[in-house]
Amino acid sequence: MTLKDKTAVVTGSTSGIGLAIARGFAAEGANIVINGFGKPEDIERERAAIESEFGVKAVHSPADMSKGAEIGGMIELAEKTFGSVDVLVNNAGIQFVSPIEEFPPEKWEQIIAINLSSAFYAMHHAIPLMKARKWGRIINTASAHSLVASPFKSAYVSAKHGIAGLTKTAALEVATFGVTVNCISPGYVWTPLVENQIPDTMKARGLTKEQVINDVLLHAQPTKQFVTVDQVAALAVFLCSDAASQITGTNISMDGGWTAQ
Numbered sequence: 001m002t003l004k005d006k007t008a009v010v011t012g013s014t015s016g017i018g019l020a021i022a023r024g025f026a027a028e029g030a031n032i033v034i035n036g037f038g039k040p041e042d043i044e045r046e047r048a049a050i051e052s053e054f055g056v057k058a059v060h061s062p063a064d065m066s067k068g069a070e071i072g073g074m075i076e077l078a079e080k081t082f083g084s085v086d087v088l089v090n091n092a093g094i095q096f097v098s099p100i101e102e103f104p105p106e107k108w109e110q111i112i113a114i115n116l117s118s119a120f121y122a123m124h125h126a127i128p129l130m131k132a133r134k135w136g137r138i139i140n141t142a143s144a145h146s147l148v149a150s151p152f153k154s155a156y157v158s159a160k161h162g163i164a165g166l167t168k169t170a171a172l173e174v175a176t177f178g179v180t181v182n183c184i185s186p187g188y189v190w191t192p193l194v195e196n197q198i199p200d201t202m203k204a205r206g207l208t209k210e211q212v213i214n215d216v217l218l219h220a221q222p223t224k225q226f227v228t229v230d231q232v233a234a235l236a237v238f239l240c241s242d243a244a245s246q247i248t249g250t251n252i253s254m255d256g257g258w259t260a261q
């Protein structure tokens with residue numbers, strides 16, 4: 001198993017892509033810190049399932065990724081509970097869809113904080129632990145929107161382009177310490193994040209739900225299929241393997257050909 005006795009912190013892992021990545025790492029033997037919001041009973045069910053299905057330990061950090069101090073607390077929880085942070089996945093993210101002139105400034109600030117600044121804070125606290133052990137894997141969930149834009153997603157596109165730059169910078173800083181830093185850039189993955197933005201896109205563009213799915217979302221994806229959360233998780237697991245030790249500073253697309261256009 002690739003990650004036996006290692007510790008993985010996955011932000012935004014109570015749902016969607018993050019949950020699939022956390023489960024993928026647990027299947028490889030890692031102890032897990034899950035993070036994110038949700039109903040306590042749902043979070044506890046997912047946490048307990050990780051332990052029982054994969055025979056590892058899992059704890060939940062309720063840290064709010066818009067608050068730097070709480071992010072430090074999450075890394076501290078991982079270190080105190082499991083003794084290290086070997087793998088960090090900066091995955092928490094939210095979306096808001098609106099023309100720039102109507103975009104609420106507080107939504108801009110929130111998206112930049114959760115989708116970009118949180119990765120800085122988590123790395124700020126985790127990199128010293130990884131450098132000390134001369135091994136680490138940092139994976140940032142970026143997006144096809146780290147490479148190309150779509151209208152009405154100004155904050156999201158800005159944050160995702162930012163995380164691609166942060167990834168390259170961090171990779172260069174830790175390259176000689178056995179620590180790799182990469183981003184995964186999915187196209188549209190069928191998760192609550194995508195489902196929840198459909199009503200706003202319907203409103204912003206005056207379209208029906210079916211039109212948003214086929215003409216807006218899958219319009220961009222030449223394969224005309226959504227990426228699955230398990231496909232993203234499998235790539236994250238690969239990036240933690242020895243075979244991937246020379247892959248660093250990259251932005252790996254998994255977008256059904258979207259950004260090839």
Ligand code: NAD
Pocket residue numbers: 011012013014015016017018035036037038063064065066091092093094114115141142143144185186187188189190191192193194
């Ligand atoms: P999701 O809504 O299913 O999950 C988001 C997770 O982030 C949840 O666990 C939620 O509780 C958590 N979260 C939100 N705000 C938080 C905060 N302030 N503090 C801590 N946790 C918080 O979304 P998803 O689709 O799985 O998205 C995960 C990541 O993948 C995001 O960064 C998103 O931008 C990126 N992404 C998604 C898609 C897609 O099509 N779904 C495509 C490309 C990139």
